[in-house]
Amino acid sequence: MxxxxxxxxxxxxxxxxxxxxxxxxxxxxxxxxxxxxxxxxxxxxxxxxxxxxxxxxxxxxxxxxLQCTQSVLYLTLRSHGSSLLWFTLHQNPRNSSSPNLLVPVPPIPSPAVGSAYAVIGPMIYVIGGSINDVPSSHVWVLDCRFNKWQRGPTMRVGREFAAAGVVDGKIYVMGGCVADTWARSTSWAEVLDPAIGRWDTVPSPVEIREKWMHASAVVDDKVYAMADRGGVAYDTQNRAWEGVGCELDMGWRGRACVVNGVLYCYDYLGHIKGFDMKQGLWKKLRGLDKVLPRFLCGATMANVGGNLLVVWESEGGGKEIKIWCAEIVVSKNEDGELFGKIGWSGKVLSVPKGSSIVHCSAVAL
Structure with a gap:
């Protein structure tokens, strides 16, 4: 009993x-x-x-x-100096009477400049960034199920404008710190296993320790980090560093995302283009010339449910700017050419003039 x-x-x-x-x-x-x-x-x-x-x-x-989760876009905007605004996209593309719009979520408790972002499951990790011009080692985590913030494991060194990527449920972060001491040099790259809750160092050669990273992405279990002068890739399976070819290095500037193994970014000529890692070539995403504006100011991208979602800014007149979104279904024909078809496009938010897009992430909820 x-x-x-x-x-x-x-x-x-x-x-x-x-x-x-x-x-x-x-x-x-x-x-x-x-x-x-x-x-x-x-x-x-x-x-x-x-x-x-x-x-x-x-x-x-x-x-x-049950594999019933859906990809939801989260967007970060900078407004009035260091203030960061967070939104999630309420998407309703099949009902014109109820348009898509950005809905506010609680802002990060300690906003920083130049943070890196990573997504694991329903969590967005905001990594480092400078606070009062001092690189921070702090990590904040947004639980998108409840839109609540919590502190994450602190990094070994402070970082700003670092590269970050997720492979096999682990977050890899590299750069964004001055490798002028033994501690910073050995911790130039770190990895976080959320299940353990501790950052560990990733050994890196001296010759790749650039400070600033302007872009990053993950393709085929490799974390690509693009620095001011050249880029590097870390093969997480073989624990080996590689150089980045000139073709990728010269064509990749700014924010990017990966859809079906193709890395997409927005170039200075006003084109969305994709880089096929297997072919080693940049190709223009065709089919969009007459359906998108000529230039997409502040263009930011995310892979939302296997589609390419692009967010950009436009003049709204007076004291406002408009935030626009377009969901693009991307495909590749037998000749390897890339084509895009607009699923939906429209204005989703008006914000005060001087605001700018910082980052967007897709989260499975």
Whole structure:
């Protein structure tokens, strides 16, 4: 009897939520987890128990296990100096009467300039950046399931304008620090395993220790980091550093993202172009000349559900600028040429003049 009582005390039964009358809660959860995220606001109005479920980790775990998660865009804007504004895209492309728009989320507790960004599951890691012109080693984590911030593991060194990438659930960060001491030199590159919660050094040769990184991406388990003078790649499987070819180095400037193994970025001539790592060539993304503006000021990109989502700024007149988004379905023909087709495009936000796009990330929720 005592053994049975101990077992009941150690493993209490979860409270019944009565999600759907006449259905067991586990069956109801299985059904509700399959409903598209765009319908969750309406779903929350059905009952208090369902509204409670939508903010419960159990619900997000079920969506992940059922492979029902959807990619959601998170966007960071800089406004009035060091102030950072955070938004998430409420996407409703099939209903013209309910347009796509950016919805505010709580801002980061300690905004910094030149932070690096990485995404693992529903978490956005904001890494380093300078605060009052001093590179920081702090890491902040946004849990996008609940739009709440928490402190992450502190890096070994402070960084600003570093490169970051995620491979096999681990975050690799490199550069953004002056390698003028033994500690900074040995920690020029670090790796974080969130399951352990500790940053470890990644050995790096002296000749690659550039300070500033202007872009980064992950392709085929390699973290590419583009410095002011040349770029490097770290092969995470073989733990080896490689140089970056001239073709990629000369054509890649600024923000980029990877879709189906092709690295896309926006060039100074007003073109979206893609670099095929296997062919080693830059190619213009065709089919967009008549459907997008000639120049996309502040263009930032993210892979959202296998599509290329581009965010840019435009003059709004008066004291405002407009933030625009376009979702592009990208494909490659038999000759290797890249083509894009607009899924939807439109204005999603108006912000005070002087604001600028900092970064955008896609998160699975």
């Amino acid at each position: 005592s053994s049975s009582s101990t077992t009941c005390t150690s493993h209490p039964e979860p409270p019944a939520l009565n999600l759907i009358p006449s259905l067991p809660d586990d069956v109801a959860l299985n059904c509700l987890a399959r409903i598209p995220r765009s319908q969750h606001p309406n779903l929350s109005l059905v009952s208090k128990s369902i509204r409670f479920l939508l903010s419960n980790p159990l619900f997000f775990n079920a969506r992940s296990q």
